[in-house]
Amino acid sequence: MTKKDPKTLRSARWFAPDDLRSFGHRSRMMQLGYGEEDFRDRPVIGVLNTWSELNTCHSHFRERVKDVKRGITQAGGFGVEMPSLSVDESFTKPSSMLYRNMLAMETEEMIRSHPLDGVVLMGGCDKTTPGLVMGAISAGVPMIYLPAGPMLRGNYAGKILGSGSDAWKYWDERRAGNISDEEWLGVQGGIARSAGTCMTMGTASTMTAIADAMGLTLPGASSIPAVDSGHQRMSAACGRRIVDMVWEDLTPDRIITDAACRNAAIVAMATGCSTNAVVHLIAMARRAGVNMQLEDLDGLGRTTPLIANVRPSGKDYLMEDFYYAGGLRALMKQIEEMLDTSALTVTGKSMGENLEGAEVYNDDVIRPLSNPVYHEGSLAVLKGNLCPSGAVIKPAACDPKFYNHEGPALVFDSYPEMKKAVDDETLDITPDHVMVLRNAGPQGGPGFPEWGMLPIPKALIKQGHRDMLRISDARMSGTSYGACVLHVSPEAHVGGPLALLKTGDTVRLDLANRRLDMLVDEAELDARRKALTPPEPRFERGYGWMFLQHVTQADQGCDFDFLQSDFGRTAGEPDIF
Structure with missing residues (x-):
């Protein structure tokens, strides 16, 4: 593969010319303590980090960004951390979904307006995966997705707890008068024991699995628990790989194709995915110009068996067990005949090449096609x-x-x-x-x-x-x-x-x-x-007003109409100088 010339790096437009504007750019980098040898003729990599002190799922990202930047440096790139909107499920009201498109807009504009040759997208909590990916698709620079990873299994009084799912069950028992105050407090303290996303097959694990199956992560990265040392190694590997992707000019349009979106939908169905997958997958696909419809997803659901025995669609296991059983690569190997294994991925290799050697280590967690959890897909x-x-x-x-x-x-x-x-x-x-x-x-x-x-x-x-x-x-x-x-x-x-x-x-x-x-x-x-009397609008100013004016309906992915790939003319980046 022909390597990109350093003179054609996107960041060179900011730093290379011998003119007043580039003098200012280089001067400000020196103000930050960097010399020209740090950023000249090297890929500048933006590390978009959705960490915050209120985002429990991403509480480890403050450390993981160091691993990413270590990998970038090892590969000869220059990494810069850029904080991004941290959309979490636990505290964001009235709904984190209100802000998915805000994150997508911020991601696109941050990339477009800064001297970035490629980006590592750090997300995991439900809306961060589609928000980051949608924005990066529209920006068009090489990108790789780093999943936050699921938290450890919950535990109380010798019972394994699954986040969300067991909360609802125990709440019903409490309403029925079957749970004491002491037991309720015990469940509260034991159901979420570490950094990371919900360890059930909720929306977070669904969306990171979709990103993985779409070819946007390192193979199997979505399954690694957040606090496993393998997650640190994967983070550094993301940093190394994005530098190579810049030199290879491996952009999202080459990866997110009809085949990639179909692979993602099939894998989602086989995992017992969240119903939210429908909205986000349609939105992500359409950003890439793939016109995915609800009917397409239903058709795949009718022919794809659910083989991940992970709560809530499965009965017995959680994401930590799924990882030990072989993780997403093993599940995809089980349904390989249903996938388009020629699809290109961020590794520069095909999906089929990435699945070589994958094995199932527990066939009750990841079932064979002959013994599915459910004979059709999740949705x-x-x-x-x-x-x-x-x-x-x-x-x-x-x-x-x-x-x-x-x-x-x-x-x-x-x-x-x-x-x-x-x-x-x-x-x-x-x-x-x-x-x-x-x-x-x-x-x-x-x-x-x-x-x-x-x-x-x-x-x-x-x-x-x-x-x-x-x-x-x-x-x-x-x-x-x-x-x-x-x-x-x-x-x-x-x-x-x-x-x-x-x-x-x-x-x-x-x-x-x-x-x-x-x-x-x-x-x-x-x-x-x-x-019928038309209801009053929910917002009359600000972002909420814009949301109401431009959000599409659920079957269309709830993206903003003016951000979809078929809106307006297609043009290159404006002349920034």
Whole structure:
């Protein structure tokens, strides 16, 4: 492969010319304590670090950035750390999803406006993976993704705990009066024991696996636990590899192709992925000019068995076990025949070459195709008069008795209204009811919050029920489970059919035929449609206002319309001098 000439490095436009502007650039680098030998004729690598003191998933990144820069130096590059928006799940309100596109915009503009030849993207907590990748795709310089890695298994009183999933389960038992204060505090202190992302197959592990399968990480990097010493070595290797990628001019457009996106979707289905994968994968693909549709994902879901026995879709294991069983490379080796192994990756090699030698060390954690956890993939896409543009359900994580269900709707217009009702022990509800929450979509939430796993009403909890059919235009955490239909599109806030549903209307779910309908005649729906009153906008200023003006619906990936690859003319970077 022909090596890029140092004179054609992007950073050379800032530092090489013998003119006043470049004098200023070199002078300011010297002000930082660097000599020209540090940054002249060397690839300048931006290390975009989403560390913050409120992002528990990335609490180790302050140290990992040192490993990345060590690797960059070893390979003859010059690494510069650049702090990026730290979008976390635990503390960001009203929803971290509100700020995914802000991170994508920041990433693109930081790269475009600085003398960077390539970037290492440090992320992991749910929205940081798609946000960083989307921005870097649009910026177009060589990039490599460094996954934060999952935390260690949770533990309390000899029981293994899975973040998110067990929190919901223990909360239901506490509401039923079966958990003491002491036990509740014990679970609280034992469920998250180290740096790293949720150790269930939640959205964080789903999205880093997608980045891995798309060819954007070092092979298998997404499986390494955050606090394993292998994670430090992988971080340094990312630093070394990005320098080589700059010299090879290995840009994202060469990696993120139709084949790469299809590989990512297949792997996601096989892992028992989060329902959030649908929104983020569509957005990432479309940034690269790949027009991925909900129907494409449903088709792959019908033919891809779920083989990762990892909670919440699996029953027994967590991400640490998945890593010891061989990790993502081993899982991909199991389904190699389904993948396009010719797809190029950040290693400069094909996916097939990266999978050579991969083995499964525990075939109960990573199942063979002959013994899947679930015969189809993790997700299914529904259509019908309640969701003409689509909705998503995770069949493997809910009670099969709800695959074909018909019952009366109990409709809530807001989260506070729903929360008050489910805590009312006298609520008139049966297990056959269909709970519905609306006005919680991209615009209605605002920002598409994770409210879709509606709590089981206390009246039913005390009767021993732990699942029921629930429908919303919200999302839910990837660590959640149950018979939850999500991402109903178009959302109620913009006049979608969910806005027309009334308490008492019959709702029918037919999973086999991928249908979700309200059994209300068209004349009645027309009358209700004419009587609808448009809701007030959620924001009237600032970023929130811009979000409402330009965010697309769930089935379109919730990206900003003006950031998609087909918006406006395609042009090179402006003349910066």
